[in-house]
Amino acid sequence: MAASSSKSRKNFGVFVSFRGVDVRHTFISRLYEKLRNKGIYTFKDSEGLEQGDRRGELFDAIKGSRIAVVTFSENYTRSKWCLNELAKIMECQNLGKIIVLPVFYKVSPAEVRLHEKEDGLKGCYQLAVEDMVHGTEMANIWRKALWEGGDLIGEVVREGIIEKVLKILNRVPMEVAKYPTRINSRLEDVRPLLHMTPHVDEVFMIGIHGIGGGGKTTLAKAICNDIADNFDDWCFLQDVRTTDLVLLQKTLLRQLLREPNFSVPSVDLGKHLIKERLCHKTVLVIIGNVDNSDQLDALAGDLDWFGKRSSVIITTRDRHVLVSAPVQHVYEIPLLDRSEAESLFRCHAFHDGQENVKIDDLLIDRFLDYAAGLPLALVVLGAFLIRRKELEWKSTLEKLDKIPEKTINAVLKISFDGLDDQQKEIFLDIACFFKGWKRDQVTKILDSCGFEATIETEVLIERCLVTVEDDNFRMHDLSEVMGKSIVRDEKSTGLPSRIWSDKDFLRVLSDDVVPENYAVKGIVLDLAKKQKKLIKSNTFKFSRRLRLLIIRNAFDPKEPLNFPSELRWLEWPAYSASTMSFGAFSQLVGLDMQRSKIEGTSGEQESDRPIEGGEDEDEEEQEFEELKYVNLSGCKLLKTLPHLSKSSKLQELSLQGCVNLISLDQGIGSLEEIIHLNLSGCRMLSTFPSSLKSKHYRTLNFSGCLKLAQFLDIDEELEFLNELFLDGTAVKELPNSIVNLVAVKLWSMNSCKELSFIPASISSLQKLEVLWLSNCENLEEVQGLPPHPIRVDMDGC
Structure with missing residues (x-):
């Protein structure tokens, strides 16, 4: 047999099985070319190499492929080679090792299944098999393979094969475990329980039960990777205990129906929608960490909710x-x-080639005794001990010996105690606040609080205290429990340093409980349902060490609040007070108050002394020197902003949809670190920066700024600006300085009614790919476009 590429490569995306005399120069040649054009590594059978010494290579190619496209044609069964291929393909399919996509080319599935016709005559497939090896064991193997292949749902017409192949190959497997000890044997145990055969139309529901840290989620991920390709769609709800039921139902329906905006008003209606919309789809649903029957009742109440x-x-x-x-x-x-336990432990304790470190086997045995076969304990202890000398192993054992109850929580804390102070702070923040959050966003928040999060989180990942999946921070729920228990047990003030529940918030931050030196460091409340209780203006009065405050859908302040001066990150969407004091924010790095009801801002200090004019105004400007991120999008009542001209570190400013914003600090244009500027929808804004000094811009959005009549001067080349939006502005013409937009790829100026002229200098923009100019009524034909092909829309001009 001939592979489509060098012999050194073992794994293929697709194995193509066919009878050459029927389809090689028609269907197969086109299919192979399309697969190759899509970058899909394909093994194509070539019947000119049917020597027996290549049979092993052929079977290896089948076993190493994710998909087999089997083309049943008129003469398929007249080739023993094809029948042997099919037998091996169906063997792998029955073991769940390969996905078979059958194509019926000028034959019917019924004919492939080898049945006798009503008049007693036999089909050509039946006759061909009997002619070759009638009554032999091999004939029975071929008959079984043909029956199973013909019973699969396939393509009678050859449309859609490429799409099906891409759908399967584009699925990114879930990260199971760095060293998945004994996962394959567990898979072999579970697979028969699901009856993954083409002849079974039932819906199967199984439970995986075990203690915390025992590997249930790891096994569920491995199962998902193993069988997900057999379903129309799949959904993995990893931890349903901590999530609102309506949100879980939304996630389930959105993923399985591929409708990102699917709405679920209530749990009861969600049940109805799941049954109604999914009862005809073949789906895989994995529901993780269930601890309440209500969760199952809301997500998978009965077998008939899902398709065959x-x-x-x-x-x-x-x-x-x-x-x-x-x-x-x-x-x-x-x-x-x-x-198994020793194998997993050694993988983590010596995984970087440190087996030459002399560690007494008796020490290893004692750690195995403590872990007691629990995978999580073995992983965390092993990761903690890597690159440590034997003396440190003994010291760790001494600490374990002193623990009165050898709980998994105590074992995990050994690894936590080995972190430095900054790593401990970051771990506790992730455990209490940020499990499941996007890594980039969490890193931005933690860096704003003075940490080196990019480096330090890598240490937590190496220690197996934190993982990253789909760019989200994850951790085992027992690690999360350990972190939260550390915070709850803090004794310095008798109160926790971090607050993540509304009950603790209301208990701790009441005037008659909080001591003046209370050292709360972070508050993150993200509730499913907004609380009706109001927050008073002095709620945070004594929280002088508060560095992080995120309030989402939690409480409803009706009066301006006094925030502590050390605050680094403030995120409060839909903040309902009409004014806000910015004067105290001397250390603030991130501010996110989108969709708030703020009408204006002031520079009031906690003493309520107004700051305006003269030297005091300069002092106010100085207080924003640490600002990097500002998001006030959707603040429809906002009219004025604090002065930001001295905010030299500012990187992101979003004022999208601030429809009543009148003025913007001219100094913003002189800021040299800004990356993203979004003023879209600021229809009342009348003052704009006259020029842009930053070389770091990546996006500029002025769409809907109705009073923007002159585009800004670009003083120097903007090497990173990819997107520029000027839709609906009053710009009449563009300056020649647009030659400095050297990196722009997308430029949109739709509905610029006053635009009449675009300078020929636009032809120098070598990276421009898309230029939108639709409904620019006064624009004549554009001259001097770049010489390379670009997409231009001038509809309505």
Whole structure:
């Protein structure tokens, strides 16, 4: 056989099986070319190389492929080579190792299944098999393979194969584990429970039960990677305990229906929508960490909610929650035996080639005793001990010996205690606030609080205290519990340094409880339902060390609040007070108050002394020197902004949809670090920067700025500006300085009614790809476009 590429490569995206005399120069040649053009690495059978010594290579190619496209044509069964291929393909398919996409080319699926016709005559497939090896064992193997292949849902016409292949190959496998010890054997245990065969139309629901840290989620991810390609769509709800039921229902429906804006008004209606919209789809649903039967009732109340051949997998520590669910099987995930535990522990303790470190086997045995076969404990302890000398191993054991109860929480805390102070702070912030948040956003917030988050989070990842999945921070829920218990047990003031629940917030921040030196460091409240209780103006009065405050859908201040001067990050969408004091923010780095009801801003200090005019005004400007990120988008009542001309570190400013904003600080144009400036929808804004000094701009958005009549001068080349939006502005012509927009790819000026002239200098923009000029009524034909092909829309000009 001939591979489509060098022999050194073992794995293929697609294996193509066909009978050359029927389809090589028609369907197959076109299919192969399309697959190759899409960058899909494909093994194509070539019948000119049917020597027996290549059979092993052929079977290896089948086993190493994710998809097999089998083209059943008139003469397919007249080739023993094709039948042997098919037998191996269906063997791998039955083991869940490959996805088979059949194509029926001038034959019907019924004919492939080898059945006798009503008049007693036999189809050509049946006759061909009997002619070759009638009555032999091999004939029975071929018959079985043909029956199974013909029973698959395939393409009678050859449309849609490429789309199906791409859908399967574009699925990014979930990160299971760095060293997935014994996962394959666990998979072999679970796969028969799901009856993954083409002849079974039932919906199967199984439970995976075991203790915390025992590997339930790891196994569920491995199952998902193993079988997800067999379904129309799949959804993995990793931790349903901590999420609102309506939000879970939305996530389930949005992912399985591929409708990103799907709305669910209530839990009861969500149940109805799941059953109504999914009962005809073959889906895989994995519901993780269930601890309440209401969760199952809301997400998978019965088998008939899902289409034929669907599978629902539930992981839980509480077997009782499975009693009322229509679960056919429960898999009890076993702890690791001694050999498995040692293998996993050594992988983490010596994974970087440090096996030459002399560690007594007796020490390793004692750590294995403490872990007691629990994968999470083995992983965390091993990661903590890597590159440590034997003396440090002994010291760690001494600490473990002093723990009165050898709980998993205590074992995990050994690793936490080995962190430095900054790493501990970051770990506690992630455990209390940021589990499941985007890594980039969390890094931005933590850096704003004075940490080196990019470097230090890598240490947490190496120690297996934190993981990153799909660019989100994750951690095992037992690590989260450990972190939160550390915060709750803090004794310095008798009060926690971090607050993440509304009950703690109301208890701790009441005037009669909080001591004046209370050292709360962070408050993050993100509730499913807004609380009606009001926050007083002096709620944060004594929180002088508060560096982080994020309030989402939690409380409703009706009067301006006094914020502590050390605050670094303030995020309060839909803040409802009409005014806000900015005077105290001497250390503020990030401000996000989008969709708030703020009408104006002031520079009031806690003493309520107004700051305006003269030297005091200069002092106010100095107080914003640390600002980097400002988001006031959607503040429809906002009319004025504080002075930002001295905010030399400012990188992002978003005022999108501030429809009543009148003026903008001219000095913003002189800021040299700004990257993103969004003024879209500021229709009343009448003052704009006359020029832009920053070389770092990546996006500029002035769309909907109705009073912008003259585009800004660009003093120097903007090497990073990719997108420029001027839609609906009053710009009449563009300056010659647009030659400095050397990196712009997308330029949109739709509905610029006054635009009449575009200078020929636009032809020098070598990276311009898209130019939108629709409905520019006064614009004549554009001359001097760049010489390379670009997309231009001038509809309505």
